[in-house]
Amino acid sequence: MLEIKFVRQNLSEVQQSLSTRGGAANLENFKECEEKRRELLFEVEELRHRRNVVSEEIAKMKKQGENAESLVLEMRDVSVRIKELEKSLSENEEAVNNIIMCLPNLPHASVPLGKDASENKLVKQVGTPRQFDFEAKAHWTLGENLKILDFERAAKIAGARFPLYFGAGAKLERALINFMLDIHTTEHGYKEILPPFIVNRKTMTGTGQLPKFEADLFKLEGWDYFLIPTAEVPVTNIHQEEVLEEEMLPIYYTAYTPCFRSEAGSYGKDTRGLIRQHQFNKVELVKFSTPERSYDELESLLENAETILKRLELPYQVITLCTGDMGFSAAKTYDIEVWLPSQGVYREISSCSNFENFQARRANIRFRRKGKKGTELVHTLNGSGLAVGRTFAAILENYQQADGSVLIPQALRPYMGGMEKI
RNA sequence: GGAGAGAUGGCCGAGAGGUCGAAGGCGCUCGCCUGCUAAGCGAGUGUGUGGCGAAAGUUGCACCCAGGGUUCAAAUCCCUGUCUCUCCGCCA
Numbered sequence: 001m002l003e004i005k006f007v008r009q010n011l012s013e014v015q016q017s018l019s020t021r022g023g024a025a026n027l028e029n030f031k032e033c034e035e036k037r038r039e040l041l042f043e044v045e046e047l048r049h050r051r052n053v054v055s056e057e058i059a060k061m062k063k064q065g066e067n068a069e070s071l072v073l074e075m076r077d078v079s080v081r082i083k084e085l086e087k088s089l090s091e092n093e094e095a096v097n098n099i100i101m102c103l104p105n106l107p108h109a110s111v112p113l114g115k116d117a118s119e120n121k122l123v124k125q126v127g128t129p130r131q132f133d134f135e136a137k138a139h140w141t142l143g144e145n146l147k148i149l150d151f152e153r154a155a156k157i158a159g160a161r162f163p164l165y166f167g168a169g170a171k172l173e174r175a176l177i178n179f180m181l182d183i184h185t186t187e188h189g190y191k192e193i194l195p196p197f198i199v200n201r202k203t204m205t206g207t208g209q210l211p212k213f214e215a216d217l218f219k220l221e222g223w224d225y226f227l228i229p230t231a232e233v234p235v236t237n238i239h240q241e242e243v244l245e246e247e248m249l250p251i252y253y254t255a256y257t258p259c260f261r262s263e264a265g266s267y268g269k270d271t272r273g274l275i276r277q278h279q280f281n282k283v284e285l286v287k288f289s290t291p292e293r294s295y296d297e298l299e300s301l302l303e304n305a306e307t308i309l310k311r312l313e314l315p316y317q318v319i320t321l322c323t324g325d326m327g328f329s330a331a332k333t334y335d336i337e338v339w340l341p342s343q344g345v346y347r348e349i350s351s352c353s354n355f356e357n358f359q360a361r362r363a364n365i366r367f368r369r370k371g372k373k374g375t376e377l378v379h380t381l382n383g384s385g386l387a388v389g390r391t392f393a394a395i396l397e398n399y400q401q402a403d404g405s406v407l408i409p410q411a412l413r414p415y416m417g418g419m420e421k422i
Numbered sequence: 423g424g425a426g427a428g429a430u431g432g433c434c435g436a437g438a439g440g441u442c443g444a445a446g447g448c449g450c451u452c453g454c455c456u457g458c459u460a461a462g463c464g465a466g467u468g469u470g471u472g473g474c475g476a477a478a479g480u481u482g483c484a485c486c487c488a489g490g491g492u493u494c495a496a497a498u499c500c501c502u503g504u505c506u507c508u509c510c511g512c513c514a
Contacts, residue, residue, distance in 0.1 A: 005471090041472075045483045052483090055495040059440040068494080075494035243432065243469095366469095368432080373451090373467080 001100050001362050008034055017106045020113055020323040030099045037096050040089040047082050051075060101205070102212045105358040107323045108295075108332040114322025120335070121322065126306070127315030129339045130398060136341035137404070139396040140273035143169060145404050146422055149274075160271070161263065161278045163389060168422045172395070172408075173281060175415035176388050177256050180283040180308055184385055188304045190254035190285060195234035197257055198225050203237040206363030208329035208355075215264045218278075227260035231284035232382045239288065240363040244378065246370050250297055251288040254385065256281065274389040275347065281388035287381040288365065291357070294379035295332075298354040302334050305350045305385040311411040314394050315339040317346050331356045336386070338394040349390045352383030 007014050007030065015027045054075055061068040112121045143149030148169025154162045165173050184190040201224050204210040209217060209229060218227040228234055235255050244251075259282050270276035285304060289297045302318065309316045321333040330353035337346035357377035360366070366375040399407040406422045413420060 038472085041483085045472075048484085049482060051494075055440070058494055062440085072494045079494070245432085368450095370450090375469080 001358065002103055002106065003361065004034070004096070004100055007100065007103070014103075014106065018104060020107060021104050021326065022115060022324045026099070030096065033092060033095045033099065037089070037092040040085060040092055044082060044085045044089055047078055047085065051078050051082065054078075098211070101362075104326075104328045105331050105355065107326065108354070108356075110320075111326070111332050112320060112322045115324040116322075117325045119322040120325055121320045123318040123320055123334065125315070125317040126310070127313065127339070129315050129341065132341060134402045136397060137400060138273060138342040139340075139393040142396045142400055142404060142406060143274075146406065148172070148422060151272075159278075161276065163274060163277055163279065168416075168419065169392075171416060171419075172412075172422070173388060173392055175412055176391055176395075177281060177283060179311075179412055179415050180385060180388070181254060181256055183307060183311070184254040184283070184285060184304060188252070188254075188307070190252040190304075193231075193235050193238070193253045193255040195228075195231060195238070195255055195257065197228050197234075197260075199228055199234055199237070200224060201226070203233060203240065203363075206237050206240050207233050207359050208362065209233065212328065216262055218260045218262055228257060229261045230259050230282060230384075231255040231257040232286060235284060235286040236359055236365075236380050236382065237363055239365045239378075242365060243375055244288065244365070244367040246290065246367055249288060249290050249367060249378065250293065253286045254283060255286070256283045256388075258282075274393045277389060280390075283385050283388060285352075285383050285385040289379045289381060290367070291376070291379050294354050294356060294381060297379075297381055298332065298334070298352065301381055301383050302336070302352045305336055305352055305383050308386050308391075309336065309338060309349070312391070312395065312409045313411075314391075314398055314409075316349070327351070327353065329353075329355050329358050331358065334383075338390065339398065340394060341397045341400075347390065347394075348387075349394065350384035350386045353381060355380045355382075 002014070007027070011027055011031060018027075054071055058068045058071050058075070061071075112119065114120065140149060140151065144151070146169070148166050150164045150166060154164035157164065181192055185192050198220065201210060204217070204226050209226075217229060220226070234257070235253050238253070239251075258279055260279055261277075263276060263278060266276060274280070285301055287297050287301060306316070306318070316336055316338045319335050319337065321330075321335060326333050333351055333353040335348050336350040336352070338349040339345075340347050356379050359380045360377040365378050365380065367378050368375050395409060395412075396406050399409065401407065401421075408416050408419055408421060
């Protein structure tokens, strides 16, 4: 969330900045509620002050055996009044809170202006898409023919948009997870985390999925629990309500988790294959940083994710999301897109973002500078390193042979027991 | 699932209606002392939010797990919830 005071004092600038993200924010309403809230707060505090002073006086009088009856009677009324005011104050606070919690982050100055995905900026392309002397098949065709993917049976067990891997397919998925985790932990300095896959409402709110995007989540009926849509949620919240020491920063965590998304409103998009599933695997990278270093950390996070694609020798491109295409909590986001021959396009396989202190304020994650008084909010970052299901799809498509078989990328063969081909 | 105990500052831990934002210790910061280190001595050291101030500050309010209640007054009494620990049952 944004700082309430900052929004109040820079109303038009905030309005202006948020308007570049599309979906006009209603700051008029905020202004009204916030003014009312401040009035009520002032009044309540004044009365509470009076009560504190008089109560102390009553205590003194009683000690000296004097009669304090008239003061007690007066305070009885004051307390009733305070209670009334507190009630309307808390209603008002809730209204302000609802508004502020639904405001997206302010875009960083380096983020290109734009209304939607068409205005994202290409940063670079790495690797050259392979020329096929036959027609490149889609990964779901390859996978089904090789009997390593079975969407029909998956639908029978669970429904549409669920994966079912068999044999070498299951092994390849597992190999990818291990491959990614090993690189990030041994070469990039991340600590491996295995978090809960179900989290509570506060945690979901801390990273920004709630209150605005409940429809995108799977909720457990009868419980205030949600399936995680990404490891970002449990891993960032590891340090919720904590004060970290400056020398602990930066903190690097990596975690494999399955991810669960309702994909509400995506009917008809990517209905086939592994691209858009209700459940998929992902290896996530999460960082906690001091504010002054966070944009350097974003660059290295991006490189860490790119390393996986380079090792797998998959062609990809990196883009900077424009203001209109960024996610709710992000101040700046790079997407990595992998080449999918069957579609002839680059598709998102990783999204690397700096959230600055937006999540830290919600989750209350602070740090203390050595030798300095007080605390500051940390900056949080995360990125996929990578989406495993989409990596699986990219390998099938990019490494397919004319006979329908698929070569295993060199770097992955040790993880496949030496297997060279499926 | 049953029975009991607990939750207090960065950490440990006292406090059992008013003198408590909270003893004491640890840690940390600054200073003194010491040939270095260690020890010792002295002072300071929570968070949030508002007012005043250029600032150092100063001042109001809130916060002792969370939410309600009793009371002129709640860390302290009552109710509900969450979490932790111990024992019993069940279980991978």
